[in-house]
Structure formats: C-alpha cells, structure tokens
Amino acid sequence: MPQFHKLEIANSFLQGMIEHARMELPNECCGLLAGRISEGVGVVTARYAIRNDATSPKNYLSNARDMLDAFREMRKRGLELLAIYHSHPTSEPVPSSHDIEQNTYGESAVHVIVSRAGAQPEIRAWWLGETEYREAEWRVL
Secondary structure, three states: OOOOOEEEEOHHHHHHHHHHHHHHOOOOOEEEEEEEEEOOEEEEEEEEEEOEOOOOOOOOOEOHHHHHHHHHHHHHHOOEEEEEEEEEOOOOOOOOHHHHHOOOOHHHOEEEEEEOOOOOOEEEEEEEOOOOEEEOEEEEO
16 A cells, blocks of 8 residues: 555646656657655655656656665655656557556556647556556645
C-alpha cells in the first residue's frame, strides 16, 4: 500500500513537466517528483528532469547518472520520492503495458503521465501494480 493517498503539485512543477514534455518531442521525457508526506498527502517540493536514454517516442529509459544525482539531492534535502513522471507524445495519458512491465517502484510512487497527443496537454496520475493500474488522486496547488 502507498504511504500517501493524495498527491499535491504546485502549478510551477506542473508547468515544468509540460514544458519538459514539449522540449523532448517527438520522444518521451521522464523525471521525478519529490517532497514530503504529511497526513496522507504527498506534497511535491522538487522536480528532477531525467534524460531519456532510450530517445524513443514509445518508451523511456532513465539515465542512471541523472537518477543517482537526483536521489543524492533528495537525500541531502530530506525529501522522499513521490512520483515518476513521463510523457506520451502521441497517445492518451494512460499507462501502457510497457509502463506497467517497467515499474520497479510498485505502489510506493505515483506515475504521472503527460500526454501531448492533443492540442492541449492532458495529465493523469496512476498507481501501478504488477499487472494492473488505478487512477491516483491528485490536485494542482
């Protein structure tokens, strides 16, 4: 079970994810959201853009060095990993079978997907299990 049931993201971090997704087109982007958990709510206080070593429009492979640097910074600042984000350049913001297969965090982190398929970005958040997924509760601050 997750340590928190709701994710809160400041608009500045949301806009940062949208811009990151736009900059990486036609490929997927990926990154991490970190912060603190209080009374069952994960409050995002930091965003870490991670290079996509797959350079693919269909999947992502987080750069190992960027991940190490992000986790070192989180540890230094006393932050917890709250969410993994990535983009879907041409499809809905719904987890793909690849997203589920590659999930190494179980339900300890929310997966936020930024879709760039339409005229306007669409964002949804998910808890991923081993074979299934369910929508996560989140809101923009």
